[in-house]
Amino acid sequence: xxxxxxxxxxxxxxxxxxxxxxxxxxxxxxxxxxxxxxxxxxxxxxxxxxxxxxxxxxxxxxxxxxxxxxxxxxxxxxxxxxxxxxxxxxxxxxxxxxxxxxxxx
Amino acid sequence: xxxxxxxxxxxxxxxxxxxxxxxxxxxxxxxxxxxxxxxxxxxxxxxxxxxxxxxxxxxxxxxxxxxxxxxxxxxxxxxxxxxxxxxxxxxxxxxxxxxxxxxxxxxxxxxxxxxxxxxxxxxxxxxxxxxxxxxxxxxxxxxxxxxxxxxxxxxxxxxxxxxxxxxxxxxxxxxxxxxxxxxxxxxxxxxxxxxxxxxxxxxxxxxxxxxxxx
Numbered sequence: 001x002x003x004x005x006x007x008x009x010x011x012x013x014x015x016x017x018x019x020x021x022x023x024x025x026x027x028x029x030x031x032x033x034x035x036x037x038x039x040x041x042x043x044x045x046x047x048x049x050x051x052x053x054x055x056x057x058x059x060x061x062x063x064x065x066x067x068x069x070x071x072x073x074x075x076x077x078x079x080x081x082x083x084x085x086x087x088x089x090x091x092x093x094x095x096x097x098x099x100x101x102x103x104x105x
Numbered sequence: 106x107x108x109x110x111x112x113x114x115x116x117x118x119x120x121x122x123x124x125x126x127x128x129x130x131x132x133x134x135x136x137x138x139x140x141x142x143x144x145x146x147x148x149x150x151x152x153x154x155x156x157x158x159x160x161x162x163x164x165x166x167x168x169x170x171x172x173x174x175x176x177x178x179x180x181x182x183x184x185x186x187x188x189x190x191x192x193x194x195x196x197x198x199x200x201x202x203x204x205x206x207x208x209x210x211x212x213x214x215x216x217x218x219x220x221x222x223x224x225x226x227x228x229x230x231x232x233x234x235x236x237x238x239x240x241x242x243x244x245x246x247x248x249x250x251x252x253x254x255x256x257x258x259x260x261x262x263x264x265x266x267x268x269x270x271x272x273x274x275x276x277x278x279x280x281x282x283x284x285x286x287x288x289x290x291x292x293x294x295x296x297x298x299x300x301x302x303x304x305x306x307x308x309x310x311x312x313x314x315x316x317x318x319x
Contacts, residue, residue, distance in 0.1 A: 007108045010221035012149065015116050017212040019123050019142070025205030026127030029198055032187055034132050034178060038139050041170065042123050045146050048162075052155045060228025061239045065248050067158050068240070071165055072255040076262035078170050082177050083269035089181045090272075 012053040019046035031096040033085045037078070044074050111152050118145035130186035136174045143167040157237040 023042030030036050048067045055063025084103070088095050091102050118141050125138025143166040150159035192198055230239065244252050 005106045005109055007112045007152075008221065009223070010216055011112065011116075012153065013216055013221075014213055015119065015149075017209050019119060020212075021205045021209035022120070022123040022127060024208050025201050026123075028201035028204060030127065030187075031193065032132060032183075034174065034183065035126070035129075035135050035187075038126050038135050038174065041139060041166075042126060042142060045143060045166070048158075049146055049149060052150055052153050052158060054223060055155070055230075056153045057223040058225055058228050059230040061230050061236065061243050062228065062247075064155055064158055064236065064240050065243050067155075068161075068244065069248075069251060069255060071161060072259065075165060075170065076258050078173060079262045079266045080269070082173060083266035086177060086181065086270045089183055093181070093183065094185075 009053055009057045013050055016046045016050040016053065019043075019049070031098070033088060033095070033097050033100075036097060037081055037085065040081075041074065041078070044070060108152055111148065115145040115148035115152070118142070119149070128189075130189055132178050132183060132187075133175065136171055136178065139174070140167050140171050143171070154236055156235075157240055 020043050023039045023046060026039035026042070027036050030039065048070050051063045051067045051070070055061060055067075088100060088103060092099055095102070122138045122141030122143075122145060125141065126135045129135040129138060143162060147159045147162040147167065150156075150162055
């Protein structure tokens with residue numbers, strides 16, 4: 001066991017990559033539209049963690065400004081996405097992502 | 106040393122929550138696991154001197170967005186457990202696992218190629234000035250137009266959500282059969298339950314007129 005008592009910034013990047021990988025794997029595996037949406041949120045958060053880490057590594061607040069925009073876009077995306085899911089599930093309870101074609105027309 | 110402990114605990118909460126989101130059968134449990142991940146990321150933000158973003162993360166994400174998810178789950182009553190044992194497409198999970206691992210490997214390899222150091226130009230962040238002050242100044246000077254456009258985006262999103270989720274007014278020619286939707290759902294359930302077309306046929310064609318006769 002290697003004794004470590006310093007957190008390298010790259011650990012945060014690896015954690016962000018792991019979160020992104022879990023989120024993308026879940027997005028591919030799950031069929032419930034709500035859970036797929038939560039996986040998208042996971043991926044967005046992995047990216048914000050990476051932004052903040054680079055902001056610290058490079059001593060630049062611009063990374064944090066990018067995170068603010070990601071937050072706003074995520075909020076807008078959640079609102080519209082959940083509205084679509086509500087419309088879908090109202091048409092057919094228990095709908096999976098395959099049923100999205102129901103909304104056509 | 107303190108940062109290490111914080112990183113291990115918060116990072117562990119993040120990863121456990123992420124696995125919980127993907128692996129939970131019940132969407133409510135997924136949403137609650139999501140809170141764990143979002144909160145862990147908020148703690149990591151504090152560890153990385155992004156105090157304002159940590160507060161925003163907890164308020165907007167762990168507060169508003171997850172509550173929105175839970176509202177939708179509860180309002181629509183879709184909180185029954187999914188059956189995760191069946192794999193709808195053969196080999197889908199294996200393929201998804203490989204793709205996930207590839208997505209993990211790609212950035213890690215890219216980082217390893219630079220020796221896990223950031224390449225680029227150092228910014229001009231002043232460690233004496235609090236991060237919220239610098240962030241505010243940046244948002245209202247260099248990123249002012251982008252900031253204004255986000256407000257437009259939010260308005261569009263709200264209008265779009267109202268338009269999409271509003272109950273559609275039925276037109277006169279659509280009001281044919283109140284029971285039709287119910288029977289269609291029943292048909293779909295039978296088909297999904299593994300019944301073949303023929304056993305589903307028994308439910309399908311009852312029109313409104315036949316019901317009156319019987």
